[in-house]
Amino acid sequence: MGASVAYWLTRMQPGLAVALVERDPSFARASSALSASSIRQQFSTAVNVRMSLFGAQFLREHGIAFNESGYLYLGEGFDAAHAVQKANGADVALLSAAEMKRRFPWLNVDDVKQGSLGLSGEGWFDGQNLHSFFLGSARKQGARMIYAEARTLRQNEIVLDNEALRCKHIVNAAGPWAGNLAAGAGIDLPVRARRRTVFVLSCPTKLERCPLVIDPSGFWFRPDGEVFIAGDEPAIDEDDLPLEPQLAEFDEALWARMAHRVPAFEALRVERAWAGYYDMNLFDGNAIIGAHPSRPKLWFINGFSGHGLQHAPAAGRGLAELILHGRFVSLDLSPLSFDRIVERKPLVEANIIG
Ligand SMILES: Cc1cc2nc3c(=O)[nH]c(=O)nc-3n(C[C@H](O)[C@H](O)[C@H](O)COP(=O)(O)OP(=O)(O)OC[C@H]3O[C@@H](n4cnc5c(N)ncnc54)[C@H](O)[C@@H]3O)c2cc1C
Numbered sequence: 001m002g003a004s005v006a007y008w009l010t011r012m013q014p015g016l017a018v019a020l021v022e023r024d025p026s027f028a029r030a031s032s033a034l035s036a037s038s039i040r041q042q043f044s045t046a047v048n049v050r051m052s053l054f055g056a057q058f059l060r061e062h063g064i065a066f067n068e069s070g071y072l073y074l075g076e077g078f079d080a081a082h083a084v085q086k087a088n089g090a091d092v093a094l095l096s097a098a099e100m101k102r103r104f105p106w107l108n109v110d111d112v113k114q115g116s117l118g119l120s121g122e123g124w125f126d127g128q129n130l131h132s133f134f135l136g137s138a139r140k141q142g143a144r145m146i147y148a149e150a151r152t153l154r155q156n157e158i159v160l161d162n163e164a165l166r167c168k169h170i171v172n173a174a175g176p177w178a179g180n181l182a183a184g185a186g187i188d189l190p191v192r193a194r195r196r197t198v199f200v201l202s203c204p205t206k207l208e209r210c211p212l213v214i215d216p217s218g219f220w221f222r223p224d225g226e227v228f229i230a231g232d233e234p235a236i237d238e239d240d241l242p243l244e245p246q247l248a249e250f251d252e253a254l255w256a257r258m259a260h261r262v263p264a265f266e267a268l269r270v271e272r273a274w275a276g277y278y279d280m281n282l283f284d285g286n287a288i289i290g291a292h293p294s295r296p297k298l299w300f301i302n303g304f305s306g307h308g309l310q311h312a313p314a315a316g317r318g319l320a321e322l323i324l325h326g327r328f329v330s331l332d333l334s335p336l337s338f339d340r341i342v343e344r345k346p347l348v349e350a351n352i353i354g
Helices: 002-012 046-061 079-087 097-103 127-140 175-184 248-261 263-267 312-325
Strands: 019-022 071-075 092-096 114-118 123-125 144-147 157-159 164-166 170-172 191-202 212-214 220-224 227-231 269-281 288-292 295-302
Touching (some): 002 019, 002 127, 046 312, 092 097, 097 114, 123 127, 127 312, 175 191, 175 269, 175 295, 248 263, 288 312, 295 312
Parallel strands (some): 019 144, 071 212
Antiparallel strands (some): 071 114, 092 114, 191 227, 191 269, 212 220
């Protein structure tokens, strides 16, 4: 998010002095480096559908590898979200169990009534490439990197380890750690770091035209080259758990459900696993983009709740517009403003994965 905002700011206003403060040049724990890098239009909130459509267009226009194999949601009761998606330009189709069986013969749909499939603009992409595009372009356009820990955000300055950085505007783009940084500035930002494990799995059987599948029981999987990756809702979901993959979750909770959905998965083997933090907005599962009403020059771009990488192009552009022009110009992101948190008016996103 920080790299995207810096990219858009320096693109919209060449010569603008922009600094990116980053404590870890390796990005080893950053969510953007530990993400499943997938993109969907299948949200229940209109603004999320529109941000994803821009994300897909951005990937194509900037030559970022993008496999448009779609998402397949399994379950029932998709009609309301489908209407929101179609009204906002998404290319999605509702499928009966028989239609799913025809398209995906390897899938068990005996206990599934309905499917919702993205026909284009959905799938997975090279997330590292998107991040390096934003970071590299922002730097070429004049943004400066400062490798330091931001300790506190004050009115007009960021307190670093050994100095204070004076600035007109401050953007909190601290991902899953954004709540801590906001708290130090006296602001209650309901964003918490919630660990998620991604399993890398091998399977001797290939699944033809396999999309990213969302199971009604809460897990997801998708192909990743020659292997599969998968994740699940964790049994224990507390703040700031150590960033260690929970290998036991596969045998205990996941394998049997995966083999039920795809009988060929009986032969799955865990190759490895990693863990990253979801940037969970515990208030309503949606991003928070904009200034706090009491601090007009302290900006937030947080709480993407596990679907932020795909929204980075639209979110960064929107926040840059807000900072430079005082309003959204290309896509209205005002439903995601901080005001709704302060006013206790949730904009609930129903389609949070895992
Ligand atoms: C397992 C997993 C799967 C996911 N799958 C998807 C997916 O398929 N599609 C999707 O769109 N999204 C997905 N996401 C979510 C997505 O990765 C995040 O929403 C997004 O990357 C958040 O980006 P960010 O820039 O806000 O945070 P980050 O990438 O975490 O960046 C925050 C940066 O701030 C730095 N920082 C924090 N605090 C400080 C400080 N005090 N001082 C200095 N630097 C600081 C950190 O070092 C870090 O580099 C997934 C996330 C996880 C964990």
